[in-house]
Amino acid sequence: MANTYQLKRADFIFRNENDWEEVLQKAISRTPKELINELISSELKGRGGAGFPTGLKWKLTAESESDVKYVICNADEGEPGTFKDREILSKVPFKVLTAMAVCGYVIGAKEGYIYLRGEYFFLKPELKKAIDEFEYYCKEVKLDFKIRIFMGSGAYICGEETALFESMEGKRGEPRNKPPFPTQCGYMGKPTVINNVETLAHTYTIFKYGAKRFYDLGVQYSRGSKLFSVSGDTPKPGIYELELGMSLADFVEEFGDGDTKAVQVGGASGFLVPRKRFQETAIGFQGRLTGISLPTGGSMMLFNSSRSMFNVLDNYLEFFREESCGQCTPCRVGCQQLLNGIKAVKRGEKNARYLDKLLRLAETMQITAKCGLGQSVANSFSSIVENFREEMIY
Amino acid sequence: MNPVSELIKNLADQYGRSRENLLPILQGVVEQEKYLSEYSMVEIARELDLPASEVFGTATFYSFLEHKKMGKYIIRVCKTITCSMKGKNQILLAIEDMLKITVGETTPDGTFSLLQTNCLGWCHKAPAMLVNNDVYTELTPEKVREILSLYINQKQKGE
Numbered sequence: 233m234a235n236t237y238q239l240k241r242a243d244f245i246f247r248n249e250n251d252w253e254e255v256l257q258k259a260i261s262r263t264p265k266e267l268i269n270e271l272i273s274s275e276l277k278g279r280g281g282a283g284f285p286t287g288l289k290w291k292l293t294a295e296s297e298s299d300v301k302y303v304i305c306n307a308d309e310g311e312p313g314t315f316k317d318r319e320i321l322s323k324v325p326f327k328v329l330t331a332m333a334v335c336g337y338v339i340g341a342k343e344g345y346i347y348l349r350g351e352y353f354f355l356k357p358e359l360k361k362a363i364d365e366f367e368y369y370c371k372e373v374k375l376d377f378k379i380r381i382f383m384g385s386g387a388y389i390c391g392e393e394t395a396l397f398e399s400m401e402g403k404r405g406e407p408r409n410k411p412p413f414p415t416q417c418g419y420m421g422k423p424t425v426i427n428n429v430e431t432l433a434h435t436y437t438i439f440k441y442g443a444k445r446f447y448d449l450g451v452q453y454s455r456g457s458k459l460f461s462v463s464g465d466t467p468k469p470g471i472y473e474l475e476l477g478m479s480l481a482d483f484v485e486e487f488g489d490g491d492t493k494a495v496q497v498g499g500a501s502g503f504l505v506p507r508k509r510f511q512e513t514a515i516g517f518q519g520r521l522t523g524i525s526l527p528t529g530g531s532m533m534l535f536n537s538s539r540s541m542f543n544v545l546d547n548y549l550e551f552f553r554e555e556s557c558g559q560c561t562p563c564r565v566g567c568q569q570l571l572n573g574i575k576a577v578k579r580g581e582k583n584a585r586y587l588d589k590l591l592r593l594a595e596t597m598q599i600t601a602k603c604g605l606g607q608s609v610a611n612s613f614s615s616i617v618e619n620f621r622e623e624m625i626y
Numbered sequence: 627m628n629p630v631s632e633l634i635k636n637l638a639d640q641y642g643r644s645r646e647n648l649l650p651i652l653q654g655v656v657e658q659e660k661y662l663s664e665y666s667m668v669e670i671a672r673e674l675d676l677p678a679s680e681v682f683g684t685a686t687f688y689s690f691l692e693h694k695k696m697g698k699y700i701i702r703v704c705k706t707i708t709c710s711m712k713g714k715n716q717i718l719l720a721i722e723d724m725l726k727i728t729v730g731e732t733t734p735d736g737t738f739s740l741l742q743t744n745c746l747g748w749c750h751k752a753p754a755m756l757v758n759n760d761v762y763t764e765l766t767p768e769k770v771r772e773i774l775s776l777y778i779n780q781k782q783k784g785e
Contacts, residue, residue: 312706315747350653350690351746353759383653386690388744402648404687420646461749463708469750500707533708533749547707551744557687 239482240475242449242457244437245320245327245430251440252326253369256333259439260375264294264338271435274443275455280306280391280428281498281529282604283517286435289425292415294339296423301341303332304419304426308349308396310388311499312551313531316459316471317429318352324433325362329379331432333370334439335425336377344379345419347396350386388555392603393418393426395557406559407603430459430530451477454516458530464496465489465536480505480513483532491536494619499531500548501608504541506619541620542578545613549574552609563606566597570613574624584625587617631669633658638673648674648684652691660700660739661692689743697732697739699777702756705742708749713766717753718742720767724774737781738774 259267271287278284293301305328309317320328332344348355363379370377382400384390390399394408397419418424427435434456438446446456454476463469466487484492494506497515505513515528535544549571558564573590576582594610601607617624627635637654641647651674655666662685671678685691692700701721705714718740722728725738732739748754751763755770762773 309747310745312745313708313749314745315749318747349747350688351743351756354761383650385649385653385688386743387688399649400646402645402684404684463749463752464711471750496707535711539711543710544707547705547710551706554689555744 239478239486240449242473242475244441244457245433245459245473246323248324249327249440252330252436255436255440256330256369256375257373259330259334260337260373264340267334267338267439268294270438270443274438274446276431276434276438276446277454277517278428279430279434279458279530281311281501286427286431289415289427290335290338292413293423293425296416298423300343300420300422301339302419302422302424303335303339303341303344304396304400304424305332305344305346305429305432306391306393306396306426307352307429308347308384308391309352309429310349310391310555311501311529311531312548313463313496313499313533314461314529315463316461316530318355319471320429320433320459321346321348321352321355321359325359326366327436328429328432329362329366331427331435331439332379333366333375333377334435335427335432337375339423339425341425342376342378344377345400346379346381347384347390347400348381349384349390353383356381356383387557388551389557389603389605392605395603396426397424404557406557407605409602428529449475451475451514451516458528460528460530460532462487462532462534464533465492465539466534477514477516479511480515481510483515484510484534487532488534489536491538492534493537493539494535494541496531496533496535496544496612498528498611499533500551500612501605502528502531503611504544504615504619541616541623542574545574545616545624546571548612549609552605556605560600560602560606562597562600563602563609566593566601566606567609569593570609574617577624578626584621587621587624591617630655630659630663630666634666634669634673638670643674645674645676648676648681649688652681652685652688656691660696660698661694663693663695667693695732697736698781699737699757700739700741701774702741702743702746704744704746704748704752704754706745706749709746709753712752714753716767717755717765717770720770721774724771737778 268291276286387405389395390405392407395405399405414424449456553567556563556567594613598610637651641650667681671681746754748763753765754763
C-alpha cells in the first residue's frame, strides 16, 4: 500500500501556544482579502462533518452586503461518539476566540456567539473568563468585537446550522429551507459565518504558520489534520489529531483491540464499515483514494465481535427517533418505522424480505427529508443492514 | 408578588424582552425551579408579550427544559451507544435500587429525579451521567452509589 494512506499523527490544535495576542495582531494587520486567500489555498474544509470549504464560506459572507453580520462558533457537539470540541474549548479556548475575532474582521462582523450545548454547561465559567480577558485585549488593540455564549438545552438537531439560528432566535430548533444559505441570511436574517469549533481552531494554525504548512498535511482533496474522537472497543479511547487520508486498516491496527468487527465512521449519522472493507476504505472528504472515502466529523467507534449489530442499530434508531425535530414527515415517521420495522423482523413478526422494504424507506428519507438528520439516517441504516443482514434476522 | 413571577420579571429585565431572549429566560427559570410550570410559561408569555402557545411550543422542544415537576437533583444517565455498551444498564439498576425509583420518577422527598438522556459527549470515559450540571464519568455501580451518598449527605447538611 502506498505511503500516502498511512496513519500519521499531528500536533497543532492542542499545542500549547501562548501567542494568541501576536497571532491576532498579525492577522488584523493584513487585508481581509489576503486572509481569505490564505484560507482558500490551505483547502481547509469544515470539521463538523459536512466539509464545506471554510475560505469560500468566509468569502461569500464578506461579499454579502449588510451593516450587521455575525460570527457563530458551533459548539453544539451532539453526534454520538464525538467529544473533541469540548476538549478544544477547555484546553485552548483562546485559539477559538482569536479565530472568531479574525473572522469578524474579515467579514465585517462586530458580534460573535458561541452556541454551547447544555450538556457542557460546566465549561461556561472558564470560557466566560477567557472571553473577558480576550475582549479586554480587543479593546486595547482597538478591535471592535464582542463574544457572547448562548446555551443550548439538550437538542441534537440544533447542531444543524439553521436549526441553531432558530434556537438562538428563541424558537423551536427546526431547520430552515436552504437556500438562502447562512452566508446571506443566517442569524436574525443577517449574513452569518457559522463554523465548527475545530474548524476555527485550524484557522488559527493557518494564520500562524501559513497555508502551506497545513496544506502539506493529508492527501489530495483532504488536506490538513483532524481531531478524531476514538471510543468503543479500543484499549486507548480518547482524542487524537491525525492527518486526513489514512486507511481504515491502519487506523484499526493502531486503535483496535485485535478483534475489531466493524467501525462506525462519523457517528450515528455516518457509515458502518465491516472488517472486510477496512483495507479499501480511507478517511477523508471526497475523491477516490484506495476505494471508498468517508467524510467524518471525527467520530470513530470500534465494535468487536462481542457486539450485536442489531443492538447497535436499535440504539442509533432510538436516538434518531427522539432527536428528529418532527417537522418533516419522512424523518418523523421514517425514524419510527425503521425502528419498529427492525424490531418486528427480529421478533419474527415480519419476514426477512421486509428489510428490503425498510432499505427503500431509508432511501426515500435520504431523498426527501428536509435536513441532514433525516437524510443521513440511511447512512448507518443501510450500511448496517446490508453488511450484517443475518444479525438483523436472527 | 409570587416568587416565580418576580424571578421571571428579573430575568426579563436582565436579558431583554424580545423573542431571541426567550431561551435564556426559560433556562433561568429551570435553573431555579428545576422545571417550567404552566404558570411560569404563561407568565413568561405575558412578560414577553408572546402567545402562550409559542412559549409552550418552544419550551417543550428542548429536552433539558422540563415541564414536569422535578427533584432538586436531576440525574441524567447517558443511554447512547458507547455508554450503553459499557454498562449503562448496571448503572441504572444501581441507582433505581438505591433510590427506589424508576426512570422518569422523582423520589417522594423531592431530592432526586432519574432520567435517561442522549449522548453527553463522554464516550471515551463511558458510562457517564449528569447530576444537574455536574459530570460523572467511568461509572461503576459502586462509584455511582458513593456519588449519590455525597448528594444525600449534602442535602441533609443543608437542611
